[in-house]
Amino acid sequence: MTSGRVTRLDRGWSTVLLADGTTVRVRNIGEEVAVGDRVEIDAAGERIESVHERRSALTRRNSFEGSRAERQVIASNIDTVFIVHSLAAETNERRLERELVLAFDSGADPGLVLTKTDAVDAPRIAETRERLARIVLDVPVITVSARTGEGMDDLRALVGPGSTVAFIGASGVGKSTLVNALVGSEVQRTGEVREDDQRGRHTTVAAELVPLPGGAWLLDTPGLRAVTLWTSERGIERAFAEIFAVAENCRFRDCKHEDEPDCAVREAIGSGTLRPERLTSMRRLVAEEAGVEEELVHRERQSSRRGFRRPRR
Ligand SMILES: Nc1nc2c(ncn2[C@@H]2O[C@H](COP(=O)(O)OP(=O)(O)OP(=O)(O)O)[C@@H](O)[C@H]2O)c(=O)[nH]1
Ligand SMILES: [Mg+2]
Ligand SMILES: [Zn+2]
Structure with a gap:
């Protein structure tokens, strides 16, 4: 063998x-x-x-409207997941929240990489960093330009020898270009973005692992059209850590932050220390994962009735 x-x-x-x-x-x-x-x-x-047993796995729900929930492992045995967004495009904060949950759920450590600093001015970089820092909390944020090399040393510093790092993000944000810059040659094909909305053309079609000379591994992934979640381990708790911290002070342990008395989360929203859209996002993602969970339980019941084996998760 x-x-x-x-x-x-x-x-x-x-x-x-x-x-x-x-x-x-x-x-x-x-x-x-x-x-x-x-x-x-x-x-x-x-x-x-x-x-071999996976140390970590980037896992999403692979299904289109109406079809049943299937698990898709995008990549495994990753140490750091870099969530990549382009400074040259409108940053989608709701997408970033999903990507963070996906990254935390994988068991790897997330990092946020903002690309194409050469294409925007300094105030735009500062504004974007500040806005996104309120979402990613303690996750490291680095800004880079693969074109000028700016910030690339900061990125290299986060790629430990022998570690595996993955790049996830929408099409056109520059994942393959980053991989090429780190490798030092054109190992991955890259594609132009559309001028009007900066969207890419899904140039990378399959996840690919590229070994680096220092023993590290880089994983390029295709731009995910939809970041769909599988069932969570602890991803939501970590991606919305500020809400969970405040919720410690709710009177009831199982407070839903709806109309319970002495709800610290609603108080924090009222006083402006917590943004209401964060709670809305969290609820949406919790409901999405609960939906997958429910479907799995339902399916398991059906198959045990028919004497089938439990589907692997
Ligand atoms: N100005 C500028 N353009 C960049 C930079 N990095 C990437 N690009 C451009 O952005 C476009 C998309 O880059 P790719 O690396 O193909 O993007 P991707 O994220 O791999 O996209 P998919 O494979 O479709 O998911 C290309 O035209 C790149 O030349 C950068 O640092 N600065
Ligand atoms: Mg690519
Ligand atoms: Zn509460």
């Missing part, structure tokens, strides 16, 4: 990088495989025999 790490997936086939630096393409029969997985390949070198 040979051990290796999955660097990309194509319809049932995995590309696996082996310890000697060579890659092989093998079938993933029977095993659910994600980019970033550490795997064992069978003696014949034809298929993946087992997948």
Whole structure:
């Protein structure tokens, strides 16, 4: 048996990088495989025999309207997830909140990278940083330009030797360009953004793991059209930590912050120390994850009635 790490997936086939630096393409029969997985390949070198337990996994709900909830592991065994937003485009704060929950839920540490400093002026950078810092709280924020190299050393400093870092974000924000800048060559194809709204064209179509000379790994992902959540471990609590901190002082442990007496969260909103849209966002995300949870429980009941195995989560 040979051990290796999955660097990309194509319809049932995995590309696996082996310890000697060579890659092989093998079938993933029977095993659910994600980019970033550490795997064992069978003696014949034809298929993946087992997948090592994941230290962390970026997991989202993969489904379109009306279809049932399916789990999609975007990438695994990541140490740091960089959430990438472009300073040259309107920053979508609600999207950022979702990405943070996704990142925290993965078990990796998030960082926020604001790209394209060369395309905007200093006041715009300062204003955006300040506005987004109120959402990301203690998460480190760095501003970079892959074009001029500004801030790239700050980013490099967050990529520890031997660690795996992933870049997630909307199409066109500059994820692949960052990966290329860090690697020092054009390993990832990049694409122009539309002039009017700065949207990208989904140039990267599959997650891909790129090894760095220093032993670190970079994971480029396709721009996620929708950041859909799977069931949470602790992501929401961490992404909305300021609300949970205030809620410690609500009279009731299970306070919903609706019409209960002595609700510290409503008081904080009333006095202006907590922004109401944060509570609204949190509720929306809690409801979304509860929906997935409910569907899974429902499905489990149905399948146990039919004598099926419980779906893996
Ligand atoms: N001005 C400027 N443009 C940049 C910078 N980084 C990336 N771009 C441009 O932004 C566009 C999109 O970059 P990509 O790296 O392809 O974006 P992506 O996030 O990988 O997009 P998808 O693969 O579609 O998800 C390209 O035209 C890049 O040249 C930067 O630092 N400054
Ligand atoms: Mg890309
Ligand atoms: Zn309350």
